[in-house]
Amino acid sequence: MEDILLTIHKLRTSFQIHGKFYPAVDGISLTIQKNEVLAIVGESGCGKSALALSIMGLHPSDRTLVEGIIEFQGRNLLQLPIAELNQIRGKRLAMIFQDPMTALHPLMIVGRQIEEPMNVHLTLSTKEKKHRTLQLLERVGIQNNEQVYQQYPHELSGGMRQRVLIAMALACDPVLLIADEPTTALDVTIQAQILELMKDLQRQSQAGILLITHDLGVVAEMADRVAVMYAGEIVELAPVRELFYNPKHPYTRSLLQSLPSATGQKQKLHVIEGIVPAIEHLKRNGCRFASRIPWISNELHEGEPILHEIAADHFVRCRCHEHFYLPAERMGDESNASITAT
Amino acid sequence: MPLLQLHDVTVQFPEKGGFLKRTIPPRSVVDQVSFQIFQGEVYGLVGESGCGKSTTARAIMGLNSLANGQILFQGDDLYQMSRASRKLRMKDIQMIFQDPYSSLNPRKNVWNIIAEPLRNFESLSKEEELAKVQELVERVGLNAESIYQYPHQFSGGQRQRIGIARALALRPQLLIADEPVSALDVSVQAQVLNFMKDIQEEFDLTVLFISHDLGIVRHMCDRIGIMYKGRLVEEGTVEDIYERPSHLYTKRLVAAMPELNPEKRSEKVKQRRQINEQYELAADQFFDSSGRIIELRKISDTHRAALK
Numbered sequence: 001m002e003d004i005l006l007t008i009h010k011l012r013t014s015f016q017i018h019g020k021f022y023p024a025v026d027g028i029s030l031t032i033q034k035n036e037v038l039a040i041v042g043e044s045g046c047g048k049s050a051l052a053l054s055i056m057g058l059h060p061s062d063r064t065l066v067e068g069i070i071e072f073q074g075r076n077l078l079q080l081p082i083a084e085l086n087q088i089r090g091k092r093l094a095m096i097f098q099d100p101m102t103a104l105h106p107l108m109i110v111g112r113q114i115e116e117p118m119n120v121h122l123t124l125s126t127k128e129k130k131h132r133t134l135q136l137l138e139r140v141g142i143q144n145n146e147q148v149y150q151q152y153p154h155e156l157s158g159g160m161r162q163r164v165l166i167a168m169a170l171a172c173d174p175v176l177l178i179a180d181e182p183t184t185a186l187d188v189t190i191q192a193q194i195l196e197l198m199k200d201l202q203r204q205s206q207a208g209i210l211l212i213t214h215d216l217g218v219v220a221e222m223a224d225r226v227a228v229m230y231a232g233e234i235v236e237l238a239p240v241r242e243l244f245y246n247p248k249h250p251y252t253r254s255l256l257q258s259l260p261s262a263t264g265q266k267q268k269l270h271v272i273e274g275i276v277p278a279i280e281h282l283k284r285n286g287c288r289f290a291s292r293i294p295w296i297s298n299e300l301h302e303g304e305p306i307l308h309e310i311a312a313d314h315f316v317r318c319r320c321h322e323h324f325y326l327p328a329e330r331m332g333d334e335s336n337a338s339i340t341a342t
Numbered sequence: 343m344p345l346l347q348l349h350d351v352t353v354q355f356p357e358k359g360g361f362l363k364r365t366i367p368p369r370s371v372v373d374q375v376s377f378q379i380f381q382g383e384v385y386g387l388v389g390e391s392g393c394g395k396s397t398t399a400r401a402i403m404g405l406n407s408l409a410n411g412q413i414l415f416q417g418d419d420l421y422q423m424s425r426a427s428r429k430l431r432m433k434d435i436q437m438i439f440q441d442p443y444s445s446l447n448p449r450k451n452v453w454n455i456i457a458e459p460l461r462n463f464e465s466l467s468k469e470e471e472l473a474k475v476q477e478l479v480e481r482v483g484l485n486a487e488s489i490y491q492y493p494h495q496f497s498g499g500q501r502q503r504i505g506i507a508r509a510l511a512l513r514p515q516l517l518i519a520d521e522p523v524s525a526l527d528v529s530v531q532a533q534v535l536n537f538m539k540d541i542q543e544e545f546d547l548t549v550l551f552i553s554h555d556l557g558i559v560r561h562m563c564d565r566i567g568i569m570y571k572g573r574l575v576e577e578g579t580v581e582d583i584y585e586r587p588s589h590l591y592t593k594r595l596v597a598a599m600p601e602l603n604p605e606k607r608s609e610k611v612k613q614r615r616q617i618n619e620q621y622e623l624a625a626d627q628f629f630d631s632s633g634r635i636i637e638l639r640k641i642s643d644t645h646r647a648a649l650k
Contacts, residue, residue, distance in 0.1 A: 043527040043528060043529060044527055158391075187390035187391055187554060188390070188554065188555075188556070188595060188598040188599060188600075189390065189594055189595065189598040190390075191598065191600075192597075192598040192600075192614055196611060196614070214527065214528065215600065216528070216600075216602065217599070217600020217601065217602055218600055220600065220601060220602050220603065220604045220607075221600055221601060221604075221607055221610070223604075240604045241604050241605065244602065244603065244604055254529065255528055255529065256602075258528055258529050258531070258532035259528065259532075259557065259602070260535070260557040260558050260560065260561035260562075266561060268536055268539075269532035269535055269536050269561070270532060271529070271532050271533045271536060272529040272532075275497050275499075275530075
């Protein structure tokens, strides 16, 4: 167990709306180990980015409340003074941001931006820094590294910029990387390249990755374990194979069914009725997914749903999954229900 | 006769550059693209960002001007008509935009948004207009009361439905959908796609469906054209493209689709590497001496690809 990098315990991140605080991340507990890719998947507004920013301590403190414990290598990040936090983030704990178009400084050459975390965390001479930066650029698959070093972000394509962002995150050899939708802004072919690159780098460095995404395809390709989030809570947590072959929670199963099939059968896509309630209107007692599956009667949900371990390392919130069937499953089409791609 | 025919459509954007930022020869963003769409068909136009797929759509709508080529709608050249008759014909071509957050006027209520095309082309009394708008709003699955609400009161999926209602108001023959679901969440995306399919069947619509997502295109379309660097590199039925892709670029795109089965991860990585290597080795086979993608060659009755 000494390989645990990050332990999140009952994390609750609340935003202030009209003077009151409403939790966007509501009681999340997770661990990430060394050499592991943990994916957090969910739709917009489920709290996955709020979770990432809480770990990095990037929420403005006047409008957000972050409660609970975020323990990174034995220290609770939420209790650390800002100076000590700054010793950790950017060095051992680094983040790759979503949008490579806006995350880079437009008026600074790329090389200098990658050197920035080194200026703060490492004591290197100018020459050593440049050498290290060129190596990093090479590691992220940029061949003409000498040239790119001197270029401004606008001179690079989206895929190249994302590579630069990854190089920047790797600058001080982090042990844990938080990647918030790292490929959402990219084309499919570039996405495939970037995912492969991240996988390779992770294998070399043995770092842990917390991968935040809405794309189940990216999850299937990258993750070792998956946490599915809905309305601020984890509804299902399982190893990646288990999640795709044996999904349990109604939300996970509905999501998998709503993807256009890769095998090209043109049947109707499954639709999850209703919408996610806004956080100020969300009912916080009972099963939060209940309103989206109205045909499951109230008695079949738990009053205070907790995560049940139904198989080794496979956790599902609420008992309602035992009574839940998708239309496709109801027709006896069991094989088609759990996984659409074969 | 095809409903829509594109013959050697070329769109150029002027460029400034070089010494004193003088005008230099324009760059063809869409370079001699030809395809046809038949009545009742859903035609998918696929490619990565910057390949010219949206520019092609905008050229059909008359939002970009043509440098060369013809666009025939029901046999008539849209760019040779007088302004007045062109305006009347454009009534039959409507568009759904990508971003439901910026394509609806925030200061107009739903009634005024949907009634705008009606006011441009049909002189209806206020009662007739209201009846028609209500019918449309209900058809797209929104509450009849919602016509008095404003766009910000709706979710992304609902907004996209309002956009679709506006496009359907004039009963168009051709609907151009430019990435209609790429700004939406997976579950909402499924709602809008199902709904578009229903509408397409109900109104026997012809649709030009533009997307970068090969999974969605496979789900929605009958025939598909793949664009790369402003040129069409392959065209065929869904089966032609997904089962028998001929052009290496198509193969590359199909291989890059995320694999939903975690078991097949390493297999997929190997396949992608292989195709990328082939692509780099064989790149000169797909370009002529000036670096332009070569002309499409017929492979079967339905299948064409830019191969030697």
